[in-house]
Amino acid sequence: MQTTLMPNDLIENDLIQSNLIKSDVIELDTFKAPTSHASASVSLPKTADILMELQTHGWTLLRGYHYDVETFSQLMSQLCQTLTYDPARQNITSEAQKVDAGTHAIGLHIENGNTPMPPDVIAFFSELSAKKGSQTTICDGHAVYQALSPELKATFSQPMRISRYLPQAIWQNYVATATGRADADQISLDDLETFITATTSKTLTHHVEPQTDGGVRYVLQIPAIREDNVSGQLAFANTLLGPSFNYLD
Secondary structure (H helix, E strand, O other): OEEEEEEOOOEEEEOOOOEEEEEEEEEOOOOOOOOOOOOOOOOOOOHHHHHHHHHHHOOEEEEOOOOOHHHHHHHHHHHOOEEEOOOOOOEEEOOEEEOOOOOOOOOOEOOOOOOOOOOOEEEEEEEEOOOOOOOEEEEOHHHHHHHOOHHHHHHHOOEEEEEEEEOHHHHHHHHHHHHOOOOHHHOOHHHHHHHHHHHOOOOOEEEEEEOOOOOEEEEEEEEOEEEOOOOOOEEEOOOOOOOOOOOOO
16 A cells, blocks of 8 residues: 655646545645544654655655555544545545546646645545556646746736536535535525635635526636745646546536
8 A cells, every 4th residue: 555645736647547545635734733643553654754755845655554544544634634625526534535537547737726725735545556557647846837938937827717617516515515514505605605705815716607507607717826835836736627527517
């Protein structure tokens, strides 16, 4: 078993053909991780070492800890203070979701980059790795930024407009998860508008266009150049692709 941790500004390319579980959206509120609740018999890496690796290299590969879903979840609880999720995915534990994005190659993208709350760090755990395929390509967003021409840096520093349709259950689940509510089916358009207002910033604006079936056309504007949330370096964080067969477009 092996686990990969990387900041969200390292663009990922997922070829999902294995039983891959991901702590899908992880927000690091501080470099000081909370005390682990893991069993004393479980050997987990030190959070300080993980954070140093992420700050220095942008990613780390953890081997030899004999993870299962529960110990992977324990590590996420130890490392992070806040976890939020993709509402279209199946929760495996309170700290992890199952990744099911089909069997086709997926282009480079940041995890949940077309949402108002992209993660600070994402973690992958493969319970049963595929014998062929299933690679996750890690791309250094800071190196990409450095290689861009001044013209492209200026272009990608401007807000990019992303639009997609969200069924009612999806946007209700998203708002409920983000705001800590258990009554997702009671989330209203007013609640959604309140959430949008609260998460709007100088670099991120968004709005919805209600549809007759209860769904919404969600429109997000966010630049593709952002500061890495761990190292603070500028990076090209691709928000142009948000591939998933869980969403229509």
